[in-house]
Amino acid sequence: MQRKVPDLKDIxxxxxxxxxxxxxxLYKSFYGYVSGVAFRYIKExxxxxxxxxxxxxxxxxxxxSFSFDGPPEEFRKAFKGWIGKITANAAIDRIRxxxxxxxxxxxxxxxxxxxxxxxxNNLTFNDVMVxxxxxxxxxxxxxxxxxIDGFSHEEIxxxxxxxxxxxxxxxKRAKSRLITLYxxxxx
Amino acid sequence: MNRDTRFFNRIVEILHSHEDEYIPGAWEEFSVxxxxxxxxxxxxxLIGTAAVLSLFTYFTFEVxxxxxxxxxxxxxxRGLKDKNKPWLSEERIAIxxxxxxxxxxxxxxxAGIAKSVTTLLELRxxxxxxxxxxxxxxxxxxxxxxxxxxxxxVKVEVEIKNDSKHGIALSDTGFxxxxxxxxxxxxxxxxxxxxxxxxxxxNIDSLTKRVNPEIRRKKNNKxxxxxxxLSPTLGSNKLNFGTGMxxxxxxxxxxxxxxxxxxxxxNAERKGNNRGSxxxxxxxxxxxxxxxxxxIGLQYRTKRGFYATCGISNMSVISDRVEYNYLIxxxxxxxxxxxxxxxxIVTINTRESTEQSQENIRNYIGFYTFSAGTERVxxxxxxxxxxxxxxxxxxxxxxxxxxxxxxxxxxxxx
Numbered sequence: 001m002q003r004k005v006p007d008l009k010d011i012x013x014x015x016x017x018x019x020x021x022x023x024x025x026l027y028k029s030f031y032g033y034v035s036g037v038a039f040r041y042i043k044e045x046x047x048x049x050x051x052x053x054x055x056x057x058x059x060x061x062x063x064x065s066f067s068f069d070g071p072p073e074e075f076r077k078a079f080k081g082w083i084g085k086i087t088a089n090a091a092i093d094r095i096r097x098x099x100x101x102x103x104x105x106x107x108x109x110x111x112x113x114x115x116x117x118x119x120x121n122n123l124t125f126n127d128v129m130v131x132x133x134x135x136x137x138x139x140x141x142x143x144x145x146x147x148i149d150g151f152s153h154e155e156i157x158x159x160x161x162x163x164x165x166x167x168x169x170x171x172k173r174a175k176s177r178l179i180t181l182y183x184x185x186x187x
Numbered sequence: 188m189n190r191d192t193r194f195f196n197r198i199v200e201i202l203h204s205h206e207d208e209y210i211p212g213a214w215e216e217f218s219v220x221x222x223x224x225x226x227x228x229x230x231x232x233l234i235g236t237a238a239v240l241s242l243f244t245y246f247t248f249e250v251x252x253x254x255x256x257x258x259x260x261x262x263x264x265r266g267l268k269d270k271n272k273p274w275l276s277e278e279r280i281a282i283x284x285x286x287x288x289x290x291x292x293x294x295x296x297x298a299g300i301a302k303s304v305t306t307l308l309e310l311r312x313x314x315x316x317x318x319x320x321x322x323x324x325x326x327x328x329x330x331x332x333x334x335x336x337x338x339x340x341v342k343v344e345v346e347i348k349n350d351s352k353h354g355i356a357l358s359d360t361g362f363x364x365x366x367x368x369x370x371x372x373x374x375x376x377x378x379x380x381x382x383x384x385x386x387x388x389x390n391i392d393s394l395t396k397r398v399n400p401e402i403r404r405k406k407n408n409k410x411x412x413x414x415x416x417l418s419p420t421l422g423s424n425k426l427n428f429g430t431g432m433x434x435x436x437x438x439x440x441x442x443x444x445x446x447x448x449x450x451x452x453x454n455a456e457r458k459g460n461n462r463g464s465x466x467x468x469x470x471x472x473x474x475x476x477x478x479x480x481x482x483i484g485l486q487y488r489t490k491r492g493f494y495a496t497c498g499i500s501n502m503s504v505i506s507d508r509v510e511y512n513y514l515i516x517x518x519x520x521x522x523x524x525x526x527x528x529x530x531x532i533v534t535i536n537t538r539e540s541t542e543q544s545q546e547n548i549r550n551y552i553g554f555y556t557f558s559a560g561t562e563r564v565x566x567x568x569x570x571x572x573x574x575x576x577x578x579x580x581x582x583x584x585x586x587x588x589x590x591x592x593x594x595x596x597x598x599x600x601x
Contacts, residue, residue, distance in 0.1 A: 019585050020218075020546070027214050032206030040202065053217050057224060084203075125205045128198050147195060148202050178198075179191055 008076055016064045027056055030083055037084050040132070040144050041091035051094055055087040062086070081150070088149040092159055095141070131178055139174035146171050226501075226551045229580050233499035233553050234483075240497045240557075241485035410437045412600050416449060418575065420594030425454040427592060431479075435486065435600075445484040445498060452477035457588045467540075470512045472586045476548070478504040482556060492562040494571065500554045509544035509584055546584055553580045558596050569600040 006014065006025065014022025031052070038051045068078045132140050141160075145151040146167070153164040153171075160167070411434060418429040431449030438444055455474045484498020517536045522529050560573015575596040583590055 017585075021585075024214055024218075027217060028209055031209045031213060035207035036202070036205045039207070049213075049216075052213075053220055056217060057221060060221070080203075123197055123201060125201055128201050131198075148199055175191070175195065179194065182194060 008079060012063060012066065012079070015060060023060060026059075030080070033080060034083060034087050037087040037149075038091055040129075040148065041088070041095060041141070047094070051087075051091055054094070055083075055090040058086050058090055059083055084149060088145065088151070089159075092141075092145070096160070131181055134181060135174055135177060139170050139177065142167055142170045143174040143178075147175075222549055222551075226549070226553070229551075229553045230499075230501060233501075233555060233580060236555065237484070237497055237499045241487075244485075244487055244495055244497060411435070412437075412443075414447075414571070414598040414600045416447065416596065416598045418449070418451070418594055418596045420451075420453070420577070420592040422453060422455050422590065422592040425456065427451070427453045427594070429480070433482070433598060441488050441490075443486045443488065445482065445486055445496065447482055449480045449482060449500075450477070451480050451502065453590055453592060455583075455588050455590050457586055468514050470514050470539075472584075472588060473510045473512065474507070474548075474584060474586075474588045474590070475510075476502075476504055476507040476552070476583070476590070478502045478506070478552075480554075484556060488562075493559070494562065494573070495559045496575075497555075497557050500556050500577065502552045502554065504548065504550050504552060507548050509546055509548065509586065509588075511542045511544060513540045513542065514538075515540050544584075548584045552583060552590065554578060554590075555580070560596065565599065571596070571598045571600065 006022070011022045011025050011029075015026055034052055034055050035048070038048055038055065042048050042051050066079065066082055068075055070078065132143070135143065142156060145156050145159075146153065151159075153167040156162070156167040157164040414433040414435065416429070416431050416433050420427045420429065429449050429451030431447055431451075433445060433447035433449070435443045435445050453474075453476050457472045457474075458470075480500045480502045482498055482500040484496050486494055486496040488494045515538050519536065521532045523532060524530070554577040556575060556577050558573055558575030560571055563570045563572060573596055574593065576593040577591065579590040582588060
């Protein structure tokens with residue numbers, strides 16, 4: 001008898017019913033994506049592993065609340081976005097708990113490093129991570145939250161306890177710094 | 188779209204499409220953490236619920252008992268007052284306060300002061316006796332509660348005027364002397380013990396010290412009590428078994444904290460509803476689990492020997508088995524030719540098949556436990572006996588098997 005390969009909807013339904021087989025499938029399928037999201041926020045390996053597990057615990061706890069009414073071909077993308085947001089929230093909570101956010105973002109001139117960055121069509125993941133690592137912690141955090149993970153400035157403000165306008169200022173600085181670093185190479 | 192926007196879009200695209208490699212062993216590590224986290228959450232939820240239920244039970248019992256005592260107090264007061272002779276209560280009050288009370292006119296109207304004095308003494312005596320008899324009956328009921336009886340001793344003095352016109356000379360009338368003697372006896376009034384004669388008082392004294400034969404409990408002044416527990420249970424029409432040791436620690440007059448270790452084995456079943464495809468139909472899923480339970484509970488005991496307990500219990504699973512029982516029907520059609528006419532003979536073979544599941548159920552299972560019962564003397568030990576029920580916090584295994592158990596709880600305290 002051929003066994004039907006479960007699709008993502010079946011896996012999510014199984015996880016809602018606490019089926020350990022579906023939970024294992026979901027974990028292994030999205031482990032890489034969650035790890036990539038978490039790595040943007042946390043660099044230390046041990047903390048990263050804990051963060052990934054925390055994110056999945058939250059995913060399994062809240063999976064009953066996930067719903068999507070759009071076209072079926074967008075279902076996986078929507079679910080990935082949902083998981084990504086949960087992971088980002090878990091990462092931000094962990095960062096706030098460890099209180100390692102520094103709000104001083106004006107680096108002295110001699111500390112600015114110019115790197116060789118590929119043209120945008122040849123940008124790789126490592127290139128992007130190098131560029132982001134050069135940003136001050138708070139600018140990198142707000143850039144990740146707003147541009148990559150889609151948080152609004154109001155949401156960022158409430159999570160980081162800063163005014164939304166401050167979040168806008170930090171984002172603008174992050175973008176101009178990224179462009180400066182990128183253009184330095186192209187010139 | 189300007190170049191900057193294209194640049195940031197490219198960054199977003201790269202980051203969203205990137206996925207790290209799966210690290211072997213990550214799922215197993217996560218499973219352990221998930222199980223521990225779920226067990227911890229369950230335990231805290233169970234502890235919180237058990238605490239709320241215990242407090243609720245405690246206050247309910249306290250309120251009911253206070254209400255019962257208050258009602259009893261009112262009944263005693265009502266019993267002393269005779270509606271037909273309202274002045275009797277006034278006489279009573281006079282005796283209590285040791286004051287002379289002016290006599291009702293009915294008595295003075297009788298011929299002769301001496302006669303009226305005698306009548307008065309007899310009347311007082313009969314009033315006293317009736318009141319004491321009624322109160323004695325109430326007092327006997329109170330003995331089971333072991334209340335401390337406080338006696339207020341009041342001397343009753345009768346003024347006899349040594350006047351031939353108005354009174355009786357002491358030396359003249361033996362009858363009056365007897366009455367006087369009687370009335371100079373001390374009367375404990377706090378709980379109305381009969382006053383007829385000393386022997387009767389002695390009897391009543393022994394009555395106060397007597398323990399009600401209906402409920403005889405060994406006086407337990409110890410704070411820690413050890414008990415052996417036996418708890419046969421019934422769950423999903425199967426008999427289960429539990430035994431172990433329990434420790435009880437007194438935290439108040441009526442409250443005790445319970446803990447212990449109990450080995451228990453449970454069986455449960457869930458109907459398969461004939462699900463399955465083809466010839467194989469699932470009849471039921473059977474679960475057998477055994478392990479050591481650590482119960483924690485709060486027990487409330489009344490003075491009459493009844494108790495109620497509620498708490499939680501965490502079972503550490505030692506062995507578990509999940510079995511799927513199938514019914515497989517195969518149909519065989521054989522064509523035979525008989526007398527030149529082909530005939531189909533259909534044979535249906537039915538057999539039962541059992542498959543063991545590879546699923547690992549959780550290592551810890553939590554239960555709510557509730558029990559109530561009564562305590563009886565068994566030789567020189569106390570035997571607690573009563574029903575109990577264990578409700579799991581959630582269902583077990585992917586087949587959602589319900590492990591609710593109910594049964595009889597016996598414990599021998601020593």
